[in-house]
Amino acid sequence: MTVLERYEPLVDDPATFYAACERPLPAVVRVNTIKTTVEQARAALEEVGIAYEATDWHPGVLRLPDAQPGANWPYVHGWLHGQEEVSAVPAEVLAPQPGERVWDACAAPGSKTTQLAALMDDEGLVVATDDNMGRVSALRSNTERLGVTNIAVTVEDARNHSLKPFSSQADEPGPTTADGAMYDRALVDVPCSCEGTVRKNPDVLDEWELDQVEGIAGVQKGILRRAVQATRAGGTVVYSTCTFAPEENEAVLEYAIAEEPCEIVPFDLPLDASPGITEWQGETYDDSVTRAKRIYPHQNDTGGFFCAKLEVTG
Amino acid sequence: MAPDDADGDAMQDNHSDRFDRLPTTADERVVEGRPTRAAVLSWWNERFGIDPAVFEPYSFWERGAGKIWIFYGDLASPVDVDGLGMMALRTRQEHWKPTLEAVQRFGGHATTNCIHLPRPAAATFLAGEDQELDWDGDWGYLIVTHELAGEPEPLGVGLYVHDELRSMVPKGRRRELG
């Protein structure tokens, strides 16, 4: 059985699912509204003769059918960032506001970090954490290229994330008075087994192993748990992966709602998606996991994705 | 702890580094040689005509001798993190030098020492190449602009000396665009 066949029982139309997984993805860019506007960026692409197609759900996410994102004038001005279409979903679902405090728990190389900063008009604070130094260098290069100033970067295991560096006199006390204030929102875009990226990188399927799924699920649970703990009551946490594996998706949510004061909440998504599933290989999950969204490659001609929105209750 | 007890470039990737907020004025200075916030604001104003009000929401930090970072808002100093806002300025040498990223982000507010290039000259500059050009203004670091989507847009930093514009575009940001 191939890795994708494992998920056949979950998809409505396996033949179109397999066919979509075989097709390469077009290059996609997101307009960086810290440095320009959607209108200006589109005008610049027209001026330099790069064809684009607007996606029908996001005016600033543009498909480039004939070009690579990185070699053109609007790119060198930091007006564009190459980012897969579904990868632009979780920051929109988190919807951070200017002036808020936001944690990006698995941030490198910063596609979503820079999108969060742009949604906040580069005001407030984004703390971007990753445990991989090399990937953090790429993150810093991206945040600087895109002109982000409201960011602090930490290299650490997100499971042990400390709020200590982020205190200031004006802050409300955090969990202890020496700590910085808790977050208004957190994005938990965890490492995963990545079958959803098969259209970009077919090798992911060869590298896939069930043992790894189980190991990585432990890390995902630890990171999501820390994010809920570090977010204030009433705050929002978004959990996202690019895997179809229920062990890394619904099972991780099930763990979080059992262990921490939070609940899975519904959200609107302007893309076709399927609900989270409540049964998988003999396991059953809480009904509220159906509020999460599974995005399969054939539904919107994108990569595969999973996204859930949680509210912290206590 | 003096910030200049290690080499700046080595510190870039040093994990346990910390950021120290610039003192507001010379009276508050505790580390010798550290520029003040007042000096940084007047430098942007004198060199490029950028109104100090533009920088009001931001704090300035030093990590590595003479490397000045700009950060939206403020935090209690020092901060032990691996990155804070963006590197904006190098103040170690006699002539302070802004970064390409800071110029792209804030250079739109500049009114002096901006050199506007037509597209072919902008491409030469972006490729990292020096070129002979006429310029009536001051020698030293200039903000290089060119027109994109109908507006002059800041592209990077050039050094004008001896009738020549030297490209300061860092290697990783260079591109060959025809």
Ligand SMILES: C[S@@+](CC[C@H](N)C(=O)[O-])C[C@H]1O[C@@H](n2cnc3c(N)ncnc32)[C@H](O)[C@@H]1O
């Ligand atoms: C899916 S990628 C994140 C992509 C990123 N959010 C973006 O949009 O560009 C997952 C990241 O998690 C990081 N990571 C893995 N384990 C971690 C841990 N325990 N703590 C923090 N980061 C971790 C990896 O280095 C990797 O960069």
